[in-house]
Amino acid sequence: MTRNTLHSLVIPSEWIDYNGHMSEGYYALVFSDATDALYLHVGADADWRAANRQSLYTVETHIRYLREVTEGATVSVVTMVVGLDRKRIHLAHELMLGEDCVATQEAMALAVDLETGKSTAIESGLFDTLEDLVVDEAPSYVGRRIALP
Template identity: 50%
Template structure:
């Protein structure tokens, strides 16, 4: 199953919004979305943002460079059922020369269901080393930076 295309920012401080229907095979023995599939959907949202800023599949093929997630913190707040169409809102909260910090929020029926905060590095896949973003990509990411949500930067406690 593929992810829905990301939509334009909604003016609420989000860099991208993705809508995704929950597939039956993503449901666990408790009758709701299995934890791995929350992360899958958040991954689709990361892919959508990458596409929006110029780091999509064509960029990867042409340059051999991509974003690698090196750290993530997921919060599972409320259950999501089979067939639900969730909305993932993505915020860029910090950008460096070679890294970006994102926060994804999964919404359903007006309620926040899960969040993911992640750090990703821009990596040359051949050398496996970090490299600076191209100028145009860095500018798009910098323009997308918004306020970090209150849960960002928290440790597991």
């Protein structure tokens, strides 16, 4: 998987803020839904969680707002697995308005044992599936930090 579009939607009026564009919290919701779409795509659904007694928790995100999104816009999210180890999944999402990238999110997810609440190794079948999806090269925005010069 280099770039996969697994989630799209039309922006509802309730998501529009006092500046006339999508409020920042809804970007996080859209990206969260895209992460869930990836999990469903790779089989990490409710049955998988119950059978393996583990889940995937998002533990860190970084969103960049590049362009305003307005009411009624049809957007989609391109999702990439940019890295993976035995316990973590490193994701990149791009919110697309047509051919234009209007926001990005970088996220780190952690496999968690549902009985202990502690991190654990990703179940081997899921790990193998995810490993096949890792992109050859991460987008240039991955690994950025917020700082003043």
